[in-house]
Amino acid sequence: MKNKKPNFMRSLGLGLGILAALVIYAYGFQVTKVNLAETKSERRQTQLVRILRALAKPEIFAYERDEFTVSLPVMVPCPESGFTPPEPDKSGPYLVMTPACADPRERVIIEGFNFDPFSTGPINFMPADSDVSLQLGTMKVDQNGYFQAEIRLSNRPNDKVQEIHAITRHNIGAPHLTRTAYDTWDKIIETVFLALLATTFGTLLAIPLSFFAARNLMKDISSTLISTSLSILFIPVGVYIGIKAAYWASVISGFLTGNPLYILASFIVLPLLIWLGVRVALPPQEHTRPPLRVRTLRTIILIGVSFAFVLTLYLISYLGLTAGGYLAGHMGSFGFLGSFLRDLSDILNMIITALVALASAGVFSSLAGRLGIVLGRTPEALIRILQTVLAVVAGALLFFLLMAILNWFYEFRNYVALHTYAAIIGGIAGLVLGLTVHPKASLPTGMVIYYGSRTIFNALRSIEPLVMAIVFVVWVGIGPFAGSMALALHTIAALGKLYSEQVESIQAGPIEAVQATGANRLQTIVYGVVPQIVPPYISFTMYRWDINVRMSTIIGFAGGGGIGFLLQQNINLLNYRAASAQMLAIAIVVASMDYLSSKMREKIV
Amino acid sequence: MLKIKNLTKIYEGGVLALDNVSFEVPKGQFLAIIGLSGSGKSTLLRCINRLIEPTSGEIYWNDINITAASDDELRTIRRKIGMVFQHFNLVHRSSVLTNVLSGRLGYVNPAMSIFNRFPKSDIENAYKQLERVGIADKAHSRADELSGGQQQRVGIARAMIQNPEIILADEPVASLDPVLAHSIMQYLEKINQEDGVTVLCSLHFLDLVHRYADRVVALNEGKLMFEGPPDEIDDAKFKDIYGKDAERVG
Ligand SMILES: Nc1ncnc2c1ncn2[C@@H]1O[C@H](COP(=O)(O)OP(=O)(O)OP(=O)(O)O)[C@@H](O)[C@H]1O
Numbered sequence: 039m040k041n042k043k044p045n046f047m048r049s050l051g052l053g054l055g056i057l058a059a060l061v062i063y064a065y066g067f068q069v070t071k072v073n074l075a076e077t078k079s080e081r082r083q084t085q086l087v088r089i090l091r092a093l094a095k096p097e098i099f100a101y102e103r104d105e106f107t108v109s110l111p112v113m114v115p116c117p118e119s120g121f122t123p124p125e126p127d128k129s130g131p132y133l134v135m136t137p138a139c140a141d142p143r144e145r146v147i148i149e150g151f152n153f154d155p156f157s158t159g160p161i162n163f164m165p166a167d168s169d170v171s172l173q174l175g176t177m178k179v180d181q182n183g184y185f186q187a188e189i190r191l192s193n194r195p196n197d198k199v200q201e202i203h204a205i206t207r208h209n210i211g212a213p214h215l216t217r218t219a220y221d222t223w224d225k226i227i228e229t230v231f232l233a234l235l236a237t238t239f240g241t242l243l244a245i246p247l248s249f250f251a252a253r254n255l256m257k258d259i260s261s262t263l264i265s266t267s268l269s270i271l272f273i274p275v276g277v278y279i280g281i282k283a284a285y286w287a288s289v290i291s292g293f294l295t296g297n298p299l300y301i302l303a304s305f306i307v308l309p310l311l312i313w314l315g316v317r318v319a320l321p322p323q324e325h326t327r328p329p330l331r332v333r334t335l336r337t338i339i340l341i342g343v344s345f346a347f348v349l350t351l352y353l354i355s356y357l358g359l360t361a362g363g364y365l366a367g368h369m370g371s372f373g374f375l376g377s378f379l380r381d382l383s384d385i386l387n388m389i390i391t392a393l394v395a396l397a398s399a400g401v402f403s404s405l406a407g408r409l410g411i412v413l414g415r416t417p418e419a420l421i422r423i424l425q426t427v428l429a430v431v432a433g434a435l436l437f438f439l440l441m442a443i444l445n446w447f448y449e450f451r452n453y454v455a456l457h458t459y460a461a462i463i464g465g466i467a468g469l470v471l472g473l474t475v476h477p478k479a480s481l482p483t484g485m486v487i488y489y490g491s492r493t494i495f496n497a498l499r500s501i502e503p504l505v506m507a508i509v510f511v512v513w514v515g516i517g518p519f520a521g522s523m524a525l526a527l528h529t530i531a532a533l534g535k536l537y538s539e540q541v542e543s544i545q546a547g548p549i550e551a552v553q554a555t556g557a558n559r560l561q562t563i564v565y566g567v568v569p570q571i572v573p574p575y576i577s578f579t580m581y582r583w584d585i586n587v588r589m590s591t592i593i594g595f596a597g598g599g600g601i602g603f604l605l606q607q608n609i610n611l612l613n614y615r616a617a618s619a620q621m622l623a624i625a626i627v628v629a630s631m632d633y634l635s636s637k638m639r640e641k642i643v
Numbered sequence: 644m645l646k647i648k649n650l651t652k653i654y655e656g657g658v659l660a661l662d663n664v665s666f667e668v669p670k671g672q673f674l675a676i677i678g679l680s681g682s683g684k685s686t687l688l689r690c691i692n693r694l695i696e697p698t699s700g701e702i703y704w705n706d707i708n709i710t711a712a713s714d715d716e717l718r719t720i721r722r723k724i725g726m727v728f729q730h731f732n733l734v735h736r737s738s739v740l741t742n743v744l745s746g747r748l749g750y751v752n753p754a755m756s757i758f759n760r761f762p763k764s765d766i767e768n769a770y771k772q773l774e775r776v777g778i779a780d781k782a783h784s785r786a787d788e789l790s791g792g793q794q795q796r797v798g799i800a801r802a803m804i805q806n807p808e809i810i811l812a813d814e815p816v817a818s819l820d821p822v823l824a825h826s827i828m829q830y831l832e833k834i835n836q837e838d839g840v841t842v843l844c845s846l847h848f849l850d851l852v853h854r855y856a857d858r859v860v861a862l863n864e865g866k867l868m869f870e871g872p873p874d875e876i877d878d879a880k881f882k883d884i885y886g887k888d889a890e891r892v893g
């Protein structure tokens with residue numbers, strides 16, 4: 039008795055479940071517009087056959103075609119005296135019309151002898167009084183070189199002898215590559231290099247970023263509230279100073295590049311200064327910690343060295359631009375090397391400011407963090423006051439900046455008020471933290487960075503490269519550049535995640551051992567982490583290169599350059615034989631990449 | 644002189660791994676740390692160079708409070724404390740020489756070391772240390788091509804190139820056969836006697852303790868159960884340390 043009720047309920051549940059599944063699938067069929075009648079319609083089927091046949095014949099090779107005309111004199115209409123055509127030369131192809139003359143529009147039979155077996159071509163009427171040729175029909179030669187065709191003569195009566203032409207075409211010589219084949223080749227090369235650039239730049243950026251998304255490296259990083267607040271506060275300061283410094287360096291380099299002698303002098307003096315500065319400020323080993331005065335002096339020297347370095351970078355980019363431009367114009371078919379140099383220098387010039395701002399933000403924020411540690415040694419009451427004040431300011435600043443980003447996207451109308459609210463909320467959050475957090479307590483800064491970078495990686499990874507390509511196409515225009523940027527961005531996110539998971543799975547022992555020797559964080563990464571991650575990093579990079587080649591073949595659909603662009607064009611033009619050539623090329627490249635990368639991975643790992 | 648005062652470590656899960664442990668180690672002593680598995684030996688050693696943050700208590704080394712040191716100060720302290728591990732903890736894919744040289748990372752200029760540049764004197768010293776442990780010919784082999792005993796010798800060379808005043812050895816011979824165990828222990832003994840380096844070594848086998856240690860510290864469930872010369876471990880003490888049911892072998 040006890041069992042019955044649940045059993046019934048279970049059956050009911052099952053029935054309802056099946057019903058629900060049916061409804062779901064029915065709805066699925068409806069929204070995906072499943073239409074079986076359409077697949078059976080004759081029009082669709084002939085289309086399908088035509089396309090499949092075109093696809094099976096990729097337009098790669100073609101023959102030079104030769105046209106060969108066989109002519110037959112005829113009279114239309116028949117003259118009084120009758121008409122006998124001259125005896126044809128029966129050693130070659132010749133035509134016979136029965137009857138030999140006829141009225142306009144009369145049906146006659148044309149026969150051909152000694153033609154190339156299986157050749158085809160038009161049968162034309164050549165009126166005597168004009169240059170046109172009127173097609174009467176077509177011929178299909180059988181295996182014996184014979185054909186017969188029933189045609190109707192044109193309505194062009196004339197008392198002169200007129201002619202009927204049978205035109206045969208046949209292939210001569212060896213097959214040669216078509217225009218399509220050449221275009222496909224060009225684009226497939228573009229595709230492969232697009233993938234190469236995207237993989238290279240994506241990898242270069244993903245490697246350092248992946249460390250931020252590795253739990254085992256980040257979990258030990260913590261700092262007190264006072265340090266954290268100071269670090270946050272000094273990020274914008276660092277960015278501002280970095281931008282200013284880069285600006286001044288560019289102004290000075292603009293002045294120096296005005297005179298070749300100055301350039302020469304700077305290329306001697308600057309490296310020397312940098313070398314000397316590094317020698318003085320970074321001694322090879324130290325057994326005791328130098329006093330504060332010495333360390334301050336060293337920091338100042340290092341700042342000078344950094345400025346000299348930025349200046350040198352500007353000068354190098356100027357030289358590269360000039361030299362590249364010159365070479366591009368004077369090296370003939372190797373001009374692309376010059377353009378390459380020029381483009382690299384241009385990229386350098388463009389990113390110096392960003393790099394300097396970033397580096398300076400990092401330096402200032404870490405110096406501020408250290409200041410926080412020093413302040414942390416003051417009496418606890420003082421720290422409490424300091425940390426509260428700093429946390430309020432830092433919180434306000436942080437929220438203000440977040441709101442500025444949102445405002446940039448959405449262009450709020452009442453943005454002044456919104457910024458104020460944001461700053462107030464941030465300030466209050468800071469106040470609460472400042473009042474509640476123990477002065478010596480360490481906040482999990484590392485884990486915050488870890489979750490932040492994870493989230494960014496995951497969000498970026500979930501956006502298809504095709505969608506990214508659309509955004510970049512809008513920014514930099516249709517072409518492979520947009521495609522490589524989109525792929526590079528996706529590569530950063532995807533590899534960043536994969537790499538960081540590799541970092542998380544390395545052995546902790548060696549890292550501990552390196553730490554125990556007194557190594558700092560960067561040294562620990564270089565000596566304890568990097569050697570362990572080299573094989574998986576290489577293997578993932580190859581894997582990604584493989585994916586990028588695949589992706590780059592279709593990124594052109596969104597305007598991102600490469601072979602996809604050509605393929606899409608040909609499909610839209612219903613030029614299926616050309617499209618087939620491109621698909622074949624994609625298949626070959628993808629398959630060989632797949633093979634190559636798996637071979638190389640085997641070798642290395 | 645190393646002073647450990649009321650050291651307590653409670654792990655995140657609530658495990659009390661060290662319970663108010665206090666003792667002193669005079670300079671130049673060979674101290675053995677014994678106890679059952681899970682008694683807190685590794686925790687104790689790792690607290691000394693703060694690979695693990697103690698929950699409370701202090702560790703003084705020549706009047707420097709290690710437990711209160713900032714990150715920068717801690718790195719200068721760690722340079723003078725070498726560590727040898729049960730599983731050697733070499734970086735497998737790096738060469739033996741690089742593994743040894745990584746012992747100098749606390750001393751050298753960080754910027755240079757990033758590019759694998761070490762002063763000439765350090766490189767010479769690395770060869771000398773390898774020679775001392777008898778594997779100079781392996782300097783350019785990859786670390787994972789070496790046998791366990793050889794790897795542990797690299798571990799000792801890495802600790803020695805730090806020019807340490809203290810060596811922390813966490814079961815340095817537990818994964819080696821008895822013959823190799825003695826040869827490794829002899830290197831530690833030599834370092835202790837010739838260079839005057841203080842050695843803190845956790846051990847599982849009492850015969851090794853008797854043979855090499857000047858003094859013994861015994862832990863049981865995080866508590867200090869015994870402190871004194873090895874000869875004083877009689878049957879009663881033995882049962883205190885290893886539990887009522889433990890049998891003494893050999
Ligand atoms: N990271 C950790 N998190 C939580 N508990 C831990 C951690 N490491 C060790 N413990 C616990 O702390 C206690 C002491 O461990 P410890 O490794 O110090 O013992 P041990 O004496 O070195 O043992 P063994 O001889 O097996 O190496 C054990 O109960 C262990 O489970």
Ligand SMILES: [Mg+2]
Nearest residue numbers: 684685686813
């Ligand atoms: Mg242990």
